[in-house]
Amino acid sequence: MATEFGASMPEETARELERLRREVLMAKEELRARFEFYFRVLQEKHLEMEVQLDEVVRMAEAKVVDRHNKLDQLLITKAEVTQNLVHNELNETLENVSRELDQKIQVLEAIGDRVPSVWLEWHEEWLEGGMGGLCQVVEGVSYVNRHKPVWSGVNKGSGSDEIFNPIGLSIDRDNGDIYVSDWSVHRIQVFCKDGSYKRTIKAQGMSYPSDIAVTPHQLFVICFLSDNILKLDKVSGEIMCQIETGYSIFCIRADVDTLYAGIVEVNHISHHSLEDLSKIKETALNSPHITQDTRLRDLRTTPSLFVVLFKECDYLIQLFSRDGNFFQVIALQELLTSPIRICLDRHQNIIVSDYGANNIKVISIEGHIVTTIGHEGEGPGEFCSPYGIDINEEGRIVVVDDNRSHMLQFF
Structure with a gap:
């Protein structure tokens, strides 16, 4: 075969x-x-x-x-x-x-x-099932806010565990500690993540601290009247180095290797080394919506964008690429009364402390108001002059009030 x-x-x-x-x-x-x-x-x-x-x-x-x-x-x-x-x-x-x-x-x-x-994905049957009163929904994200706001019991005053005139607030991502710049008392007040008092940082030469930024090992402070930036040891409060900028700055932010300072008059962002505060470069914000009267008030950074709050401007919140080119308008003047500080949540919504309206506004990246938190008053969830604001690791909004008896609140 x-x-x-x-x-x-x-x-x-x-x-x-x-x-x-x-x-x-x-x-x-x-x-x-x-x-x-x-x-x-x-x-x-x-x-x-x-x-x-x-x-x-x-x-x-x-x-x-x-x-x-x-x-x-x-x-x-x-x-x-x-x-x-x-x-x-x-x-x-x-x-x-x-x-x-x-x-x-x-x-x-x-x-x-x-x-x-x-944080939950939105399903319409949840709202149809009677949950509509418990959720604020925008772009598929449901904010389930069924807990009451918590105030920390931190009182207004110049005592060791009080706050007298707060401006800046920054949360330590390493351990959740809350750093508050007590402007007119020339000190930084540090609170645990539950709002209990931890320690006070005072240093010779730290006068009128306004905004602050915290990294795992350092604390950076703007001295408002002198336009100095200080780098302090986060625990001891010892000044490790400082620079005199020569220009007016209202806000600073830090990422893994760079400190960003907002230059008020010219609407530029100055980049500095975290090591010695030496200036690396300066980024001009190029936007058709900026006039000669526009002033930079606050900023936040993402890996690809700058989120910038302005005053004296019809287009209060704008997005820019990291090289300073205009990207998008987020909030017009008609949405906000007198915004003073901003931060970002995990969904890239923009949280605004509206000083003039005595509330907190959550604005989506598309420019829609997701929700408004609080109103004028002295009780939990109420404000007299909300100022510094940040988001902790649990997703809670932490805000300090400049003009009330109980200063620090969590949402």
Whole structure:
């Protein structure tokens, strides 16, 4: 019997080889069929995971009264799981999906009694089910604010654990400590993340501290009347170095390696080394909405943008690229009465302390007011002159009031 293996091969051997070849082909076909089967199983498992996770989130929402932060972390984990479905080997992915789904279910069941509030993806059925009064929704993000604002009990005064004339507020991302510049008393007041007094920083030469910036190891302070920038040891308060800028600055911000100072009169941002405060460069803000009377009041940075608050301008909040080119207008003058400070939340919404309106406004990156917090008064959630503002690691807004008996509040 002639086969493709050659005529000179013994017939019995040729038949055996032919049989083996067919078995190999059948095995390959079986492997292909199994591969397609497990791929379908993987897709079905993914869909089941999505359905189960949405159901678990809805069940958790019905139980949680005061949640704020944990579900945001779970949504990030969910995105990582979805990415793993694309990049991991099929056999590893099947095991990971099952294991991570079990972990998320356990976390969801545990957060109900521990978390004050939670960032949630918006589902219309939640609002139709009677939750509309509990949520402010914009662009698919639901702010569930069912907890009462908390004030810290920090009183107005010049005592060691009081605040007399606060302007700047910055939160230490390392441990949650709150740094407040007490302007007319020439000191920095430091409070724990729960608002309890921790220590006072005073240094010879630190006069009229206005805005402040905190890094893991240093504290940076503007001395308003002298236009100096000081670098202090965060614990001892010792001045490590200082520079005289020669121009008027109202705000400073720091990232991993650079200190940014807003130059008021010319609407420039000065870049300085965190090491010795030496000037690296100066970025001019080029916008068609800036006039000769416009003054830079506050700024925040992201990896790709500057978010800038102006005064004496019809376009109060504007976005710029990191090289200073105009990108977008966020807030017109008609939205805000007298904004004094800004910060950014995790969704890149802009939180504004509106000094003149005695409230806090949350503005989306598209320029819509998400919600307004507070009004004039002396009680919890009320303001007389809200000033310095920042967001802590739990997502709470921390704001200091310049003209009331209880100075520090958390939202």
